[in-house]
Amino acid sequence: MELQRPLPTPMTPEAKPYWDGLKDEKLMLPKCGDCNKAFFYPRIACPHCHSRNVGWVQASGKGVLYSFEIAYRSLNPAYKIEPPYVLAMIELEEGPRIMSNLINIEATPDAVKIGAKVEVVYEKQNDDVTIPLFQPAS
Numbered sequence: 001m002e003l004q005r006p007l008p009t010p011m012t013p014e015a016k017p018y019w020d021g022l023k024d025e026k027l028m029l030p031k032c033g034d035c036n037k038a039f040f041y042p043r044i045a046c047p048h049c050h051s052r053n054v055g056w057v058q059a060s061g062k063g064v065l066y067s068f069e070i071a072y073r074s075l076n077p078a079y080k081i082e083p084p085y086v087l088a089m090i091e092l093e094e095g096p097r098i099m100s101n102l103i104n105i106e107a108t109p110d111a112v113k114i115g116a117k118v119e120v121v122y123e124k125q126n127d128d129v130t131i132p133l134f135q136p137a138s
């Protein structure tokens with residue numbers, strides 16, 4: 001199968017639980033053990049209070065569309081998804097925002113609405129990488 005998009009190389013230890021979780025169809029978020037806030041992207045210190053007491057929680061996979069852009073052409077030749085498609089900033093129930101694609105929706109300004117409820121879907125890319133995409137909540 002030809003890859004439809006450039007893939008990350010999940011190597012950094014601070015992000016390993018995130019990528020391992022996705023392979024099991026779980027959206028894992030780093031969460032600070034001191035200020036109790038979840039955050040994204042994964043990193044070694046909490047961006048809210050700088051604590052290094054970072055653990056992991058499984059996110060519900062639910063959130064709302066915080067912002068979006070409809071791409072009518074792809075500027076990166078490695079990105080082979082047929083436009084138009086929706087680049088989406090999702091605000092998860094747990095608080096953090098995550099950049100993704102909104103799928104299973106018509107990519108038009110009439111169909112895509114900020115604040116709409118969305119849910120995660122998992123798309124396996126290869127044996128190492130599964131990515132989280134989002135669709136309108138059922």
Ligand SMILES: [Zn+2]
Pocket residue numbers: 032033034035036037046047048049050051
């Ligand atoms: Zn913190």
